[in-house]
Amino acid sequence: MKRVVLESVLVAALGVLIAFGANALSPHGLKLERDYFPGDNRPLAALTNPATNTVGATQAQTHSAADHLREKGLNPVDSEKAEQLFRDPGFEQNQIIFIDARNDEHYQEGHIPGAFQLDRFHPENYLGEVLPACMGARQVVVYCNGGECEDSEFAALLLRDSAHIPAEKLLVYAGGIAEWKARGLPVETGARRSGQMSAPKK
Amino acid sequence: MTMALSARSLSVLDTATVVARWFLGALFIYMGLMKARDPVEFLKLVRQYEMVHQPFLLNAIAAALPWFEVFCGVLLLAGIAVRGAALMLIAMLIPFTLLVLKRALAIASAQSLAFCAVKFNCGCGTGEVLICRKLVENAGLTLLAAWLLAGCGRQWSARYSLLRDRRTAEVSPLPEVPVPASKQ
Numbered sequence: 001m002k003r004v005v006l007e008s009v010l011v012a013a014l015g016v017l018i019a020f021g022a023n024a025l026s027p028h029g030l031k032l033e034r035d036y037f038p039g040d041n042r043p044l045a046a047l048t049n050p051a052t053n054t055v056g057a058t059q060a061q062t063h064s065a066a067d068h069l070r071e072k073g074l075n076p077v078d079s080e081k082a083e084q085l086f087r088d089p090g091f092e093q094n095q096i097i098f099i100d101a102r103n104d105e106h107y108q109e110g111h112i113p114g115a116f117q118l119d120r121f122h123p124e125n126y127l128g129e130v131l132p133a134c135m136g137a138r139q140v141v142v143y144c145n146g147g148e149c150e151d152s153e154f155a156a157l158l159l160r161d162s163a164h165i166p167a168e169k170l171l172v173y174a175g176g177i178a179e180w181k182a183r184g185l186p187v188e189t190g191a192r193r194s195g196q197m198s199a200p201k202k
Numbered sequence: 203m204t205m206a207l208s209a210r211s212l213s214v215l216d217t218a219t220v221v222a223r224w225f226l227g228a229l230f231i232y233m234g235l236m237k238a239r240d241p242v243e244f245l246k247l248v249r250q251y252e253m254v255h256q257p258f259l260l261n262a263i264a265a266a267l268p269w270f271e272v273f274c275g276v277l278l279l280a281g282i283a284v285r286g287a288a289l290m291l292i293a294m295l296i297p298f299t300l301l302v303l304k305r306a307l308a309i310a311s312a313q314s315l316a317f318c319a320v321k322f323n324c325g326c327g328t329g330e331v332l333i334c335r336k337l338v339e340n341a342g343l344t345l346l347a348a349w350l351l352a353g354c355g356r357q358w359s360a361r362y363s364l365l366r367d368r369r370t371a372e373v374s375p376l377p378e379v380p381v382p383a384s385k386q
Contacts, residue, residue, distance in 0.1 A: 004351070007286030007364050008293070011277065015290070019269035020262075023241070030241050030265040035257040037249065103242065121242045 036121060037150075038157055039072065065153075065174040074156050075171050077141065079183055082173045085141055086112065086185070097137045099130060100177075101144045101155035110198055112143070112180060113188040120155040127163065134165045146176025219355025222346050227278030229343070230291065233327030234271030241265060247325030251301045267294075268327075278350070281359025288350035295347065299340040302326075306333040 023029040030036075066076035077085070090096045091114070098115035100107050107117045116133055118126045134140050140159070144151035156172050159165040173180075181187060189196045237244040245264035254260050271294070277287040306320045313320075318334040326336065356362045 003363070003365050004285045004289055007283050008289040009286075010364055011274070011283050011286040011290050015270045015273040016266060018273050019266035022238070022269040022272075023265040026238065026241070028239065028241055030245060030261045032258055032261045032265060034261065036245060036261070037257070 037154065038161070069153060069172050069174060072153065072157065073167060074153065074160075075167075076174045077171045079173075079175045079179045081171075082141060082143070082175070082180065083183065083185060085139060085171075090138065094133060095137055096139045096141070097133050098173075099134075099140060099142045099155065099159075101142055101151040102149075102177075106145065106177075108190055110177065110181070110187040110189050111192075112177070113186050113197070114193060115143075115188075116192060118142075118155050118159075120151055120158055123158060130159075131163055131165075134159060134163070137169065139169050139171060140165065141171045141173050143173035143176045143180075146174065146178035146180075149176055152176065216355050216357055219349065220357050223278050223281065223284065223350055223355055226288075226291070226343065226346050226350070227275045227280075230271045230275030231279065232275075234268045234273075234275060236327035237268035237325070238272065241268065244268060244325055247323060250325075251305060253301065270294075281356075282361045283364045284356075284359060284362050285351050285353060286364065288347045291347040292344055292351065295340055295344045299337065299344070302333070302336060302340070 066078075069076040085091065085096050086098070088096055098112045099118050100111045100115040101118055101120055102111075103119045103121070104117075107119075111117070116126070116130050118130050142152045142156045142159070144155075152172050152174070156170050160167050160170055177187070187198045188194060189198050241264055244267075245261065248264045248267075249260060254263065274287045274290055277283050278291075302324045305324070306317065306322070309315065309320050309322060310317050318332065320333040321330050322333070323330045324336060
């Protein structure tokens with residue numbers, strides 16, 4: 001048995017070395033030193049799926065998320081307000097912009113028309129385009145999938161705390177794309193301003 | 203007759219163990235790769251367990267665990283350091299199953315659900331699963347790993363043990379090579 005334990009220690013040591021090496025070489029690898037959840041204090045035990053972001057967000061979840069955002073000093077907006085901002089003439093002039101905080105796959109599947117993308121786990125790929133747009137806008141609406149999704153919250157914190165975008169012009173749409181779609185509002189697929197719209201569902 | 207039957211059942215058992223080793227190895231390679239292809243998603247799932255709060259440790263677990271599973275899977279598939287790899291799998295499966303159980307209890311309590319109705323993405327690499335099914339699966343995998351740890355099924359192994367087994371060496375010593383008589 002001693003020999004087996006020793007062998008497992010060898011397996012563990014070699015495995016850990018290989019695992020970190022693979023992470024470092026992988027284009028999707030995590031940066032070990034980065035804090036991906038700054039100021040993290042949300043109770044998570046009862047969440048069922050924050051990673052893939054269950055689309056069927058309930059009203060209770062949205063209200064709870066709004067309270068949580070306020071505690072973090074962020075300004076939540078509901079679907080009605082988000083739609084109002086989308087229909088505002090300032091939206092066409094980039095006075096009001098939307099930022100989608102999800103990854104490429106989700107963004108390409110469907111986003112609010114004209115929304116910029118800011119995958120908060122790889123901000124260096126997006127901030128070059130997003131920051132000037134935020135600077136020029138009077139209101140910035142950040143969203144993700146809604147429900148248990150926290151990416152919009154952390155993207156807004158990144159913009160506020162690291163990119164110094166004034167908190168008063170940052171809004172977080174807690175209902176996210178799930179509520180947006182549920183209201184039958186337009187959704188753009190593919191790249192930003194691709195003009196490809198998915199049919200709204202009523 | 204009895205001896206023949208016994209030898210035959212031993213052979214069947216050994217073959218079954220090799221198949222179990224391949225199955226376990228392939229499964230861990232698959233589950234590891236599913237996590238490794240989207241480490242951000244796995245990071246979010248690991249965070250739900252609230253086992254560590256330091257960002258470095260959380261990132262390290264999410265970054266290394268998927269590839270470590272792949273590594274152990276490859277060892278089992280190839281038959282290298284089989285018992286050491288099996289012990290590592292048990293060392294991962296038991297604490298992880300307890301964490302899944304704890305979280306399922308929290309979800310059941312928070313959402314007033316029957317325990318077996320709890321369905322969530324446990325970060326196992328297979329998406330959302332029903333908790334009772336997951337627990338049975340993990341128990342089965344742990345038993346399979348324990349079976350390998352017991353030392354059955356050594357056939358088709360590239361290097362079953364990394365370290366030299368003195369006991370085995372004593373039981374089956376190398377055949378003695380006759381020393382040629384020196385020429386007179």
